[in-house]
Amino acid sequence: MSLDCPSPTAPPLVLRRLPGQDLVLTPEALAFLAELQTRFGTRIHALMLARARRQARIDAGALPDYLPETKEIRQGIWEAAPVPEALRDRRVEITGPVERKMMINALNSGARVFMADFEDATAPSFANILAGHRNMLDYRDGTLEFDDPKTGKSYRVGADPAVLIVRPRGLHMAEANVLLAGQPISAALFDFGLTLWHCGRALAASGRGPFYYLPKLESHHEARLWNEVFVFAQDRVGLARGTIKATVLIETLPAAFEMDEIIWELRDHIAGLNCGRWDYIFSYIKTLRNHKAFTLPDRAEVTMDRAFLASYAARLVKVCHRRGIHAMGGMAAAIPVRDDAVANERAFAQIRADKLREVGMGHDGTWVAHPDLVPVAMAVFDAEMPGPNQIRIPRQAWRIEPAMLLRPHEGRVTEAGLRTNISVALDYLAAWLSGRGAVPIRNLMEDAATAEICRAQLWQWRHHGVSVALAAGGSRGVSSDWLGELMQQEIATVLDRIGANAFHRGHYATAARLLLEAVTAETLPDFLTTAAYAVLNALD
Known part of the structure; x- marks a missing residue:
């Protein structure tokens, strides 16, 4: 032909x-x-x-x-x-x-x-x-x-x-x-x-x-x-x-x-x-x-x-x-930090x-x-x-x-690691819903894989009830309720940082809902972006 x-x-x-x-x-x-x-x-x-x-x-x-x-x-x-x-x-x-x-x-x-x-x-x-x-x-x-x-x-x-x-x-x-x-x-x-x-x-x-x-x-x-x-x-x-x-x-x-x-x-x-x-x-x-x-x-x-x-x-x-x-x-995902040699x-x-x-x-x-x-x-x-x-x-x-090929890394799960995963996943998914797939976050150029790792770890830690080392000392098991509390705290932090108008224009509320649904699901969803794609299409 x-x-x-x-x-x-x-x-x-x-x-x-x-x-x-x-x-x-x-x-x-x-x-x-x-x-x-x-x-x-x-x-x-x-x-x-x-x-x-x-x-x-x-x-x-x-x-x-x-x-x-x-x-x-x-x-x-x-x-x-x-x-x-x-x-x-x-x-x-x-x-x-x-x-x-x-x-x-x-x-x-x-x-x-x-x-x-x-x-x-x-x-x-x-x-x-x-x-x-x-x-x-x-x-x-x-x-x-x-x-x-x-x-x-x-x-x-x-x-x-x-x-x-x-x-x-x-x-x-x-x-x-x-x-x-x-x-x-x-x-x-x-x-x-x-x-x-x-x-x-x-x-x-x-x-x-x-x-x-x-x-x-x-x-x-x-x-x-x-x-x-x-x-x-x-x-x-x-x-x-x-x-x-x-x-x-x-x-x-x-x-x-x-x-x-x-x-x-x-x-x-x-x-x-x-x-x-x-x-x-x-x-x-x-x-x-x-x-x-x-x-x-x-x-x-x-x-x-x-x-x-x-x-x-x-x-x-x-x-x-x-x-x-x-x-x-x-x-190598690092990006230059302006004015910080x-x-x-x-x-x-x-x-x-x-x-x-x-x-x-x-x-x-x-x-x-x-x-x-x-x-x-x-x-x-x-x-x-x-x-x-x-x-x-x-x-x-x-x-x-x-x-x-299956041997896991050894190490701790910490409160800082838990909060970082929530913060990075939320920031990335909000940017993704706003039409940006390559996003600078914490001096790294992140793409969808970053959000996928973060939410998958959150799900894994909750699903298996992993014990988290708290910043103030002691430990606490990851639960759906605690993840919800931490998500609300992160939303408050974002609101203080960027203001209510930018928060809503940036689709943070929708991103938070998608993220929380993914990390508290009974079965780990295959791809976070699959559910988010329908929202992206509607916004587009």
Whole structure:
């Protein structure tokens, strides 16, 4: 089928009218989305049911383990297809939302790669999502520009921008504003389909794409689906098979047990795996939610240098290098503190230590969230990794047993940690409902994963009646009533800080309700943003 002859499948119904929509949602693009949804939508639904069935088994007492039926893949001697030239050196990658000015700053940051994030760093209002896709068109055409009316500053993409990788939304998400046969289409297919349809051939012609990050996969069956999507889409738009290259974020606990299998399913299209550590911590809590033995301490004590996180990172490097692809490190979320050189140097020292740990383990690159952190991370990798990557340095001496991927961090749960989780989750969710997905909180650039960790920990501590060390001495068990009291105290603090008008404009009351419902639910909800998405759509 040629690119100019869309399928006879009925086009999706678009429920909203927004500026620039006709440039993005062209009849041809909508026809392509209809093809993707018709062909793969039912499969995605079945995969989500499979997630629920696996979670029910774990809730009932089973623990994650390596799959016996895929032992030959794990033990086999094979490699994925070669990594393209544009992705050979990925030593520092910057991430951020698909907001226009932030995209330009990221592309000009000096990082090797920019991940344009339609997922956790973008609040998925239809206005935000369509604006992001419009920005992708301008990036394709070399017209991505911004003139700030408030400051008078002009922003233009420089002569040597970072390579762009797109992260579509996860398979569990729906795009509620576009319906096919009366049902919302897959948000993952929506974001992937539009970027490939509009930009795929132009990026392929320049040798700089199309490249993707795939979020929140939980099994090799989901990787198999994505591979079939890639094959179909490449045939449909006239690209050679294998042109698309994807990096899979290993940010769920089940996926950590299926790294080889995920690479195998995507072996013609995969460029690497990434340690999505914040979502991974959230997934650890969510997956093991019914198992009190795996309760985690304060979030500040859940660090990458020990327990299940250290084993996960080591296994990722080992598997990636054995299969000939990149092992990407995790996020440095710190942002500069204005007019505080001491705080900045303290944060930068922590980042240097974290990146030195990553490059020493064998990671081929790392993530930062702010342009000012690019030279900090770059200096570490330049000094320790003289070549473009470390793929050919084997790590086969490491033996990672299943129990090592489950070992919890030891430490205390404190009143300060409890209050911090409430404060950060409330601030983030209020900002998310206001349309911002990348939010500076306490000198860190936070995305949805932060709110998910915070509320999952609160739920876990309440569900298992964890004893909390009180600031005034003694201890107290976490209960629904106490969480409600602490939430009211935090609301009062926010009101004093920003005033009643800003409180209501910022949707704090709605955020507090959503958060309290999530942390006191009988069963831990899979995603906080799923319930919040309906509210976001109504506000949008």
